[in-house]
Amino acid sequence: MNVIETSGLGKRYGRTWALRECTLAVPAGHLTALVGPNGAGKTTLMNMCVGLAVPTAGTASVLGGQPAGSPAALDGIAFVAQDAPLYKNLSAGDMLHLTRNLNRGFDRPYAQARLAELGIPLKKKAGKLSGGQQAQLALTLALARRPRLLILDEPLAMLDPLARQDFMATVMTAMADDGVSVLLSSHALAELERVADYLILLSRGQLRVAGEVDDLLASHRVLTGPAAESDEYAGQFRVIQARRAAAQAHLLVRADGTDPDSGPVPPGWEAHPISLEELVMAYLRAPGDAELPGPSLTQHNEPTEVAR
Amino acid sequence: MTVLTMPAQPAQDIKLRPVPWRRMAWVTWRQHRPTLISLPAVLGAVAVFLWIAGLKIHHDYAVLTACHPFSSNACQTLNSNFNSTDWTMANTINIFMNLTPALIGAFAGASVLARELETGTYRYAWTQGFGRERWTIAKLALLAVAVTAAAGAFSQVFVWFFQPFLAQEDLTVFSATVFATHGIAFAAWTLVAFAIGAFAGMLIRRIVPAMAATLAAYTGLALATWLFLREHYPLALVTSNPNIGGIGSFNVNDPWVLSTWYTGPGGKPASQSTLNQIFALFPNNGAPRVKETLAQEFAQHGITVWFRYIPVSRFWPMQFVEAGWLLALSVLLIAATVWLVRRRAA
Numbered sequence: 001m002n003v004i005e006t007s008g009l010g011k012r013y014g015r016t017w018a019l020r021e022c023t024l025a026v027p028a029g030h031l032t033a034l035v036g037p038n039g040a041g042k043t044t045l046m047n048m049c050v051g052l053a054v055p056t057a058g059t060a061s062v063l064g065g066q067p068a069g070s071p072a073a074l075d076g077i078a079f080v081a082q083d084a085p086l087y088k089n090l091s092a093g094d095m096l097h098l099t100r101n102l103n104r105g106f107d108r109p110y111a112q113a114r115l116a117e118l119g120i121p122l123k124k125k126a127g128k129l130s131g132g133q134q135a136q137l138a139l140t141l142a143l144a145r146r147p148r149l150l151i152l153d154e155p156l157a158m159l160d161p162l163a164r165q166d167f168m169a170t171v172m173t174a175m176a177d178d179g180v181s182v183l184l185s186s187h188a189l190a191e192l193e194r195v196a197d198y199l200i201l202l203s204r205g206q207l208r209v210a211g212e213v214d215d216l217l218a219s220h221r222v223l224t225g226p227a228a229e230s231d232e233y234a235g236q237f238r239v240i241q242a243r244r245a246a247a248q249a250h251l252l253v254r255a256d257g258t259d260p261d262s263g264p265v266p267p268g269w270e271a272h273p274i275s276l277e278e279l280v281m282a283y284l285r286a287p288g289d290a291e292l293p294g295p296s297l298t299q300h301n302e303p304t305e306v307a308r
Numbered sequence: 309m310t311v312l313t314m315p316a317q318p319a320q321d322i323k324l325r326p327v328p329w330r331r332m333a334w335v336t337w338r339q340h341r342p343t344l345i346s347l348p349a350v351l352g353a354v355a356v357f358l359w360i361a362g363l364k365i366h367h368d369y370a371v372l373t374a375c376h377p378f379s380s381n382a383c384q385t386l387n388s389n390f391n392s393t394d395w396t397m398a399n400t401i402n403i404f405m406n407l408t409p410a411l412i413g414a415f416a417g418a419s420v421l422a423r424e425l426e427t428g429t430y431r432y433a434w435t436q437g438f439g440r441e442r443w444t445i446a447k448l449a450l451l452a453v454a455v456t457a458a459a460g461a462f463s464q465v466f467v468w469f470f471q472p473f474l475a476q477e478d479l480t481v482f483s484a485t486v487f488a489t490h491g492i493a494f495a496a497w498t499l500v501a502f503a504i505g506a507f508a509g510m511l512i513r514r515i516v517p518a519m520a521a522t523l524a525a526y527t528g529l530a531l532a533t534w535l536f537l538r539e540h541y542p543l544a545l546v547t548s549n550p551n552i553g554g555i556g557s558f559n560v561n562d563p564w565v566l567s568t569w570y571t572g573p574g575g576k577p578a579s580q581s582t583l584n585q586i587f588a589l590f591p592n593n594g595a596p597r598v599k600e601t602l603a604q605e606f607a608q609h610g611i612t613v614w615f616r617y618i619p620v621s622r623f624w625p626m627q628f629v630e631a632g633w634l635l636a637l638s639v640l641l642i643a644a645t646v647w648l649v650r651r652r653a654a
Contacts, residue, residue, distance in 0.1 A: 050435050054651075072324050074437050081431035087339065088427070094338060101331040102436035102443070104324075138432075145437070 001028045001064040003149045003181040004049055008058030011044045018044040022058070022207045026183065026198060028148075030212070031175060033196035034185040035280060040202040042185040043082060046153050049183070050079040063148055075104060078142035082153040084135045088127025092120050092137055099141045111144035114170070132163030139167065143174050150174070152184045156191055164191055193276050201283055208283045213276060220279055223251045225269030233266050241282040252282045327438045332446035340447075343416045344454055351462040358401070362469035365394050369472035390476065398473050405466055405489045409459065409501040410526040416455055417505020418518040420447065421645070425513040434649075444649045448506055448642050455502050460495030467491075475560040481623045482564035484534045491627035496634035501526050503641035510648045533630075539566050541629045543622050548612045550603060552619070563617040573610035582609055 002025045010020040019041035026032050034042050047053035048060045051069020060068040063076045086095055092115060100106035115122065118136050120129065129137060135155055142150060150171070156164045172195060174180050186192055199216060201209035209216065223237070230242060230249035237253035244250075252274065265271050337344060372390050375383035421444070424430040434440035467490050473479065479486050488497055504525050509518040544566055553562045570578035586605050589597045598605065606613060618626065 052431060052434060071326060071437075071439055074435060074439060075324060077435070079431070079435040081428065081435075083428065085428045085430075085432045087429055087432075090338065098335055098338065099436065101335050102327065102433075102438040104327050104437050 002026060003028045003030075003064075004032075004060070004062055004183065005065070006045075006048075006058060006060045009045070009048060009055055009060050010057035011041075011048060011053060012056040017056075017205050019048075019202070019205045020057070022202075024200065024207065024210055026181075026200070026210075028181045029179065030198035031171070031182045031184065031196050032198040032200060033189065033192040034183060034200045034202065035189050035192070036187065036202035036208075037284065038187055039204075040187075041205040042187075042202055043153055044205075045202065046079070046151055046183070046185060050074075050077060050151060076148045077151060078145045078147035078149075079151045080135075080138045080142050080153065080155055083158065084138035084155070086126040086134060086138060089125060091123050091125050092129070093122035095126055095137065095141060096122070096144075099145065103145050105146055107144045107146055111140050114140045114143075118166075131158040132160065132166070135159055135163070135167060136170070139170055143170070143180075146178065147180060150180050150182045152182065154185055154187070156186060168195060189277055189280050199276070199280075201280060203284050208286075209280075216279060217274060217276060220252060220254050220274050222272045222274055222278075223253055223265065223269050224248055224272065225251075225266060229266070229268070233269070236264075236266075240286050252278075326442070329442070329446055331438070332443070333450065336447050336450045340420070340451060343451070347412065347416060347455065348458045351458055355462055355465040358465050358469040361397065362465075365398070365469065365472055368394055369476065372476075395473060395477060398470060401466075402470065402485055402489065405463075405494075406485050406530075409494070409498040410523050410530075412455060412459065412498050413501025413503075413505040413526055414519040414522045416451065417502040418509040418522045419515050420451060420506050420509060421649070422509030422513055422515040422518045425510075426515055441646055441650050444646045445642075448503075448645065452499055452502050452638070452642065456495050456499040459498035460492065463489060463494035466494075478558040480560055480562055480564065481620060482618065482626070487538070487626070487630075488530065488534075491624065492631045493627055493634075496631035496638075497530070499638045500529070500634045500641070503638035503645075504529075507641045507645045507648075510645045538626075538630065539564075539618075541618075541626055543625050543629065544616050544618050546614060546616050548614050550613060550615075552615060552617055561620050563619040565615055565617045567616045569614050570606075571612045571614065578609075578611050582611070586611070 004024060004026040006022050006024045009022040009024075011018045012020075022041075022045065034045065036042050044053060048055050049062055049068050051073060062068050062073045066073040066076070087098070090098065096108065096111050096115075100108060112122075115137070118133065118140075120133050120137055126134060126137060135158065139152070139155065142152075152171070155167060159167060168191070171182055171184070175182060184192065184196070197213050199209060199211060199213050200207070220240070223233070225233070225248070227244045227247055227249040230244060230251060233251070237251065238255075239251050239253050241252040242249060368386075368390055372383070372386045375386055377383065378387075421430075424433060430440075433443060436443075470486075470489070474481070474486065481487060481490055487493060501522065505518070505522040508521040508525065509515070512518040512521055552565075553559055570583060572578040572582070586602070586609065589605060590602055591597075600608070
């Protein structure tokens with residue numbers, strides 16, 4: 001099942017396209033990092049997935065074909081918007097009760113236990129909680145709904161490093177315990193590098209990369225060799241980024257489908273694996289779209305094997 | 309053999325039972341507690357004041373009407389006291405009364421959706437399982453009923469308080485500032501003010517501008533109704549009987565005369581020159597130049613005077629017409645608000 005599927009999805013505000021031609025298929029069970037600089041279209045994409053924004057073009061469906069924003073989609077997705085909006089004048093306990101009343105299912109013992117564990121008093125007004133506590137409260141409310149997909153928009157932005165760690169620990173526990181899929185946006189990859197296993201990279205309203213992190217890392221490598229020969233070899237590979245020092249050149253190349261270790265390495269050159277952060281930075285700097293790995297819609301849309 | 313199937317789509321297979329409507333009762337109560345407590349509290353406090361002040365006014369009025377002969381100095385003193393002290397206060401309250409629906413609309417109505425949009429909490433509320441159209445319908449309906457009921461109950465106290473002034477201050481139930489605060493009209497105007505506020509809040513998405521827009525729109529609607537609309541309610545009667553009252557002198561039971569016209573012999577419109585000749589005999593200041601009365605002069609020339617009027621006995625039908633279209637407009641505005649919520653996504 002794909003938790004998110006978009007096809008030709010686009011959103012225009014006035015004359016500017018916040019997002020265009022976005023075709024994606026995110027399979028279930030992943031922690032997906034939605035990465036891109038500010039203004040890349042991350043929030044726009046998320047808003048369309050939760051039904052807050054109506055696409056200008058294309059379609060978005062969630063949880064295996066439910067139209068975004070439909071009752072079934074709202075029922076199965078928990079969304080925590082940027083800055084974790086809560087009613088500031090309501091107490092944490094009231095927010096709990098409010099969320100319980102607004103949803104079909106709500107795991108109150110879980111929510112109460114989480115808040116007790118976090119030391120968030122039920123009587124305290126949401127507006128009086130610290131930024132980290134507000135984020136944790138919003139996350140707790142979302143998880144207590146027992147969603148199948150959790151969407152978090154810049155949840156770490158207002159947290160200090162310790163709170164970030166606590167927050168991510170809660171998310172990871174929910175993934176492990178309930179098998180909830182997570183889509184999490186951030187303009188900084190560093191804090192997601194170790195936990196994310198699926199990557200969506202947006203830049204200036206366009207999808208740059210989408211795929212499983214392992215596949216992405218396996219299909220890219222850096223070739224290092226004499227700068228003088230770099231132009232000659234650059235033509236033979238799909239070069240994402242080329243950096244030339246005085247003597248040496250570093251080419252970030254992509255090898256589709258093939259085992260990168262067995263790919264051709266020109267004599268006198270060396271191949272190195274690449275880190276996720278290097279990969280992201282390279283794609284963000286890459287000017288054109290020609291070399292982008294296409295979204296792998298067909299791959300995930302095929303019938304899947306059911307458990308025997 | 310490996311069995312391949314399409315991915316399971318559980319949400320489509322199971323018929324989703326929506327979150328019950330009644331859950332919104334607590335949600336609305338908790339989120340709008342300040343409005344739902346303070347509005348009845350303020351109206352209740354004013355009602356108590358009106359009741360206490362009203363007892364004195366009713367007493368004063370009973371003394372005044374029992375005073376004989378009316379031309380005596382004692383009675384005239386009572387009369388002028390009533391018209392100055394009591395009426396000054398009542399008139400001020402009446403002006404506030406006419407503004408109250410607009411204030412309720414601006415404070416209780418405009419903020420309902422504008423606050424969610426201004427503070428960003430709509431991103432929480434509209435992504436819960438309840439669904440945002442249903443959330444909007446439930447919330448607006450509950451608040452509208454609460455606000456209308458409070459206003460309706462309050463206006464009945466005011467009607468009692470104001471009753472002595474109708475006869476005393478040359479007013480009838482059709483006077484512009486009286487009709488809208490009497491009967492069920494006050495509740496209906498409060499409802500429409502609330503609906504205007506909710507709609508403006510969703511359209512403008514900011515509290516303060518939405519409040520200003522609500523006050524402006526309400527005032528425009530109230531003035532248009534007073535000046536143009538109300539006289540067109542299809543309840544007017546036409547008569548040539550000159551004894552309907554309401555011409556020249558004032559009485560609390562006078563009808564609302566909408567128009568007067570004259571026909572000559574044979575039912576054709578009376579000639580203007582003949583009318584001018586007759587009117588010249590009865591100058592505005594000074595004694596009539598003939599012995600006959602105006603009616604006799606008209607009769608001599610074969611002229612009939614026609615009146616289009618609404619009798620006081622049609623007060624309640626008039627109230628129902630006014631409340632009816634205000635209710636329809638409110639429902640329309642709330643439907644438009646829900647449509648905006650559905651349509652106008654972030």
